[in-house]
Amino acid sequence: MKYVSTRGRAPALGFSDVLLAGLAGDGGLYVPESWPQLSSAEIAGFAGRPYAEVAAQVIRPFTTGDIDDADLDRMCAEAYATFRHPAVAPLVQLAPGEWVLELFHGPTLAFKDVAMQLLSRMMDHTLARRGEKVTIIGATSGDTGGAAIEAFRDRDNVDLFMLFPEGRVSPFQQRQMTTSGAANIHPIAIKGNFDDCQAMVKAAFGNKRLRERLALTGVNSINWARIVAQIVYYFTAAVALGAPGRRVSFTVPTGNFGDIFAGYAAKKMGLPIADLVIATNVNDILARTLATGRYEVGGVEATTSPSMDIQVSSNFERALFEACDRDAEAVDRLMAALAQSRAFTVEPQALAAIRDDFVAGTTDEAECAATIVGTWRDTGFLPDPHTAVGLAVARRHMAPETPMVTLSTAHPAKFSAAVEAATGQPPALPPGFDDLTSRKEEFVVLANDQSVVEDFLLSNANSVRDEV
Ligand SMILES: Cc1ncc(COP(=O)(O)O)c(C=O)c1O
Numbered sequence: 001m002k003y004v005s006t007r008g009r010a011p012a013l014g015f016s017d018v019l020l021a022g023l024a025g026d027g028g029l030y031v032p033e034s035w036p037q038l039s040s041a042e043i044a045g046f047a048g049r050p051y052a053e054v055a056a057q058v059i060r061p062f063t064t065g066d067i068d069d070a071d072l073d074r075m076c077a078e079a080y081a082t083f084r085h086p087a088v089a090p091l092v093q094l095a096p097g098e099w100v101l102e103l104f105h106g107p108t109l110a111f112k113d114v115a116m117q118l119l120s121r122m123m124d125h126t127l128a129r130r131g132e133k134v135t136i137i138g139a140t141s142g143d144t145g146g147a148a149i150e151a152f153r154d155r156d157n158v159d160l161f162m163l164f165p166e167g168r169v170s171p172f173q174q175r176q177m178t179t180s181g182a183a184n185i186h187p188i189a190i191k192g193n194f195d196d197c198q199a200m201v202k203a204a205f206g207n208k209r210l211r212e213r214l215a216l217t218g219v220n221s222i223n224w225a226r227i228v229a230q231i232v233y234y235f236t237a238a239v240a241l242g243a244p245g246r247r248v249s250f251t252v253p254t255g256n257f258g259d260i261f262a263g264y265a266a267k268k269m270g271l272p273i274a275d276l277v278i279a280t281n282v283n284d285i286l287a288r289t290l291a292t293g294r295y296e297v298g299g300v301e302a303t304t305s306p307s308m309d310i311q312v313s314s315n316f317e318r319a320l321f322e323a324c325d326r327d328a329e330a331v332d333r334l335m336a337a338l339a340q341s342r343a344f345t346v347e348p349q350a351l352a353a354i355r356d357d358f359v360a361g362t363t364d365e366a367e368c369a370a371t372i373v374g375t376w377r378d379t380g381f382l383p384d385p386h387t388a389v390g391l392a393v394a395r396r397h398m399a400p401e402t403p404m405v406t407l408s409t410a411h412p413a414k415f416s417a418a419v420e421a422a423t424g425q426p427p428a429l430p431p432g433f434d435d436l437t438s439r440k441e442e443f444v445v446l447a448n449d450q451s452v453v454e455d456f457l458l459s460n461a462n463s464v465r466d467e468v
């Protein structure tokens with residue numbers, strides 16, 4: 001399997017090179033050059049199988065030729081043994097036709113663990129084989145940072161620099177990032193918002209000298225390996241509800257579009273998905289784009305679902321590439337317009353293609369809080385604010401006979417202030433986090449300035465290559 005860049009000006013690469021590249025050299029995102037197909041019989045065969053085995057089978061077509069089958073099986077088994085729930089991603093029924101897929105049973109209580117636990121093992125495996133070291137740079141609105149730090153702490157072939165917006169992540173999320181105590185972990189609070197952090201990460205990749213000196217790579221969902229691992233739970237959930245003999249819809253609380261793009265990938269591989277519903281909070285650029293065809297970056301509003309306080313949604317570029325019939329030049333033009341004027345217009349044919357694959361809805365803060373308390377009171381399931389955004393939107397898109405699965409992307413304890421404000425009581429903390437508030441925090445605060453951040457990386461990375 002080879003991967004091509006959405007902007008068409010970077011070389012096609014195999015899985016291991018894409019894994020270590022993060023972002024393509026032309027600023028684009030890697031996608032598989034064709035979608036592997038799973039037959040109905042193969043999909044039906046997933047029923048009742050352990051999550052790790054299904055994961056290896058779904059992921060294998062993407063890694064063939066780069067990772068040996070036995071190594072992939074072992075890495076999947078190890079990654080999903082870190083989860084607290086034997087099913088890894090259990091489905092819970094809330095009402096007739098309504099389900100949540102609990103993706104928060106990993107080590108940091110967020111869906112990011114599903115991909116990050118596997119990604120860190122794949123990276124470690126590839127680096128050990130090649131005898132290389134890398135520097136990871138990432139941007140987080142809260143959950144990617146914690147999951148990456150947990151997955152990569154104390155790995156001696158990796159230095160991890162994680163940028164987060166100062167004061168805009170929950171206290172629980174911040175402490176998960178700042179209390180690892182590991183020498184290879186460097187949390188950085190940026191005086192800006194998540195979009196500023198993500199823009200700095202992409203600009204760092206665009207600095208060829210820095211990229212080469214630090215052997216820069218990424219673990220945000222710009223890295224294809226993140227998406228690949230997230231495809232798996234769409235299969236396990238749909239099969240548990242009757243696929244391939246029955247169509248299933250999914251609603252996904254969406255920010256950077258990685259999670260829902262994994263659902264799109266599952267559909268392209270043959271999973272019968274009815275609707276893929278994008279759920280956003282008031283930072284609703286994706287819903288506006290689907291409604292009007294105009295992608296227009298506005299200001300970011302801070303909400304109780306901070307991990308979705310995003311305007312520049314990285315993986316939408318992958319969806320555009322698909323909607324433009326894989327015309328990389330067209331995507332390149334749109335991305336150039338975005339860089340220049342913070343906006344672009346999707347051509348009617350591409351917009352129609354996007355609307356064929358996705359629908360979208362938005363929730364405001366009042367509806368989010370009402371959904372938290374209402375769902376808890378009516379069903380006993382306590383959603384975190386991101387899941388509540390998903391549930392509120394999902395309930396407007398339910399169709400008779402088609403199960404609707406909302407992805408539950410974080411444990412409510414990660415956002416206890418918002419949950420307590422809605423329900424009047426704090427959510428119970430799962431075991432293993434009792435000392436989080438007493439651990440010593442270590443992080444730096446840096447200006448929202450590219451050269452300040454790049455200088456910090458060069459001064460603090462353990463492995464910097466000489467200039468040639
Ligand atoms: C709890 C939670 N829900 C939803 C999202 C949105 O996911 P994505 O960025 O893949 O769209 C995030 C962040 O990515 C998150 O941390």
Ligand SMILES: N[C@@H](CCOP(=O)(O)O)C(=O)O
Pocket residue numbers: 139140141142143144145219220221222255256258307308314
């Ligand atoms: N909400 C995310 C933002 C980064 O998303 P990613 O999926 O591209 O890593 C977060 O929690 O940091």
